[in-house]
Amino acid sequence: xxxxxxxxxxxxxxxxxxxxxxxxxxxxxxxxxxxxxxxxxxxxxxxxxxxxxxxxxxxxxxxxxxxxxxxxxxxxxxxxxxxxxxxxxxxxxxxxxxxx
Amino acid sequence: xxxxxxxxxxxxxxxxxxxxxxxxxxxxxxxxxxxxxxxxxxxxxxxxxxxxxxxxxxxxxxxxxxxxxxxxxxxxxxxxxxxxxxxxxxxxxxxxxxxx
DNA sequence: GAGGTGTGATATGTTTAAGTATCATTTCGC
DNA sequence: GCGAAATGATACTTAAACATATCACACCTC
Numbered sequence: 001x002x003x004x005x006x007x008x009x010x011x012x013x014x015x016x017x018x019x020x021x022x023x024x025x026x027x028x029x030x031x032x033x034x035x036x037x038x039x040x041x042x043x044x045x046x047x048x049x050x051x052x053x054x055x056x057x058x059x060x061x062x063x064x065x066x067x068x069x070x071x072x073x074x075x076x077x078x079x080x081x082x083x084x085x086x087x088x089x090x091x092x093x094x095x096x097x098x099x100x
Numbered sequence: 101x102x103x104x105x106x107x108x109x110x111x112x113x114x115x116x117x118x119x120x121x122x123x124x125x126x127x128x129x130x131x132x133x134x135x136x137x138x139x140x141x142x143x144x145x146x147x148x149x150x151x152x153x154x155x156x157x158x159x160x161x162x163x164x165x166x167x168x169x170x171x172x173x174x175x176x177x178x179x180x181x182x183x184x185x186x187x188x189x190x191x192x193x194x195x196x197x198x199x200x
Numbered sequence: 201g202a203g204g205t206g207t208g209a210t211a212t213g214t215t216t217a218a219g220t221a222t223c224a225t226t227t228c229g230c
Numbered sequence: 231g232c233g234a235a236a237t238g239a240t241a242c243t244t245a246a247a248c249a250t251a252t253c254a255c256a257c258c259t260c
Contacts (some may be wrong), residue, residue, distance in 0.1 A: 005153060014168055025206060036249050041208075051217080051247070052155040053105060064168045068114055071165050073180060080176055081169070125236060139218050141238075151217070151247080201260105208255075215248075225238070230231105 005049065012046030018062040032061035105149065112146030118162040119144070132161035
């Protein structure tokens with residue numbers, strides 16, 4: 001195994017998490033994406049770079065979409081993806097149904 | 101020239117617009133992205149699929165970032181990128197079906 | 201413990217992305 | 231008009247993505 005690009009690892013990890021979350025097997029995703037299982041496995045593992053078109057197909061097979069966005073927008077997008085915590089919710093706000 | 105994927109065309113067009121907006125030559129972007137000008141030209145024109153890593157490098161050379169997002173989030177992201185018109189519903193407009 | 205399923209892993213061959221080199225065309229300023 | 235720069239375009243070669251096939255290992259259930 002080679003030095004491997006770090007970005008490939010991140011992409012692979014994200015792909016894998018999406019697959020597990022969707023409760024799909026490697027074979028199922030590979031077939032949906034139109035690639036072979038060994039190929040999908042390497043993409044998920046991050047040991048080999050895929051083509052942009054292949055990565056797009058894999059992403060779509062998992063309900064994801066590959067897009068290009070201005071770097072300046074990244075923070076806003078990330079906060080969109082994490083509406084929970086870290087924002088403005090008071091940790092001890094009076095819950096509506098504060099039962100006893 | 102081959103049948104060409106439609107998605108490649110869209111990506112290429114976006115890349116090209118970003119380049120022109122940044123007032124950079126093909127050669128400059130190609131060098132920043134670490135690829136040759138003929139290769140960059142084909143990517144911009146959409147006649148050939150690039151690797152995901154290559155596309156990432158090209159995008160970054162233009163101030164863009166390639167990311168994977170849940171498909172359900174696309175509308176929200178697009179409205180982020182188009183703060184203009186189209187989303188101009190008055191906040192307190194009389195709703196058409198305010199059932200009463 | 202035999203069979204089925206999901207995954208890890210490798211070998212071989214084909215396809216294609218990408219580099220280098222080269223030439224033609226357009227658009228500048230001089 | 232005449233170079234210089236930017237782009238369009240192609241041929242030839244190399245490196246890598248991808249398919250196909252195959253084996254091994256873990257986990258399960260019967």
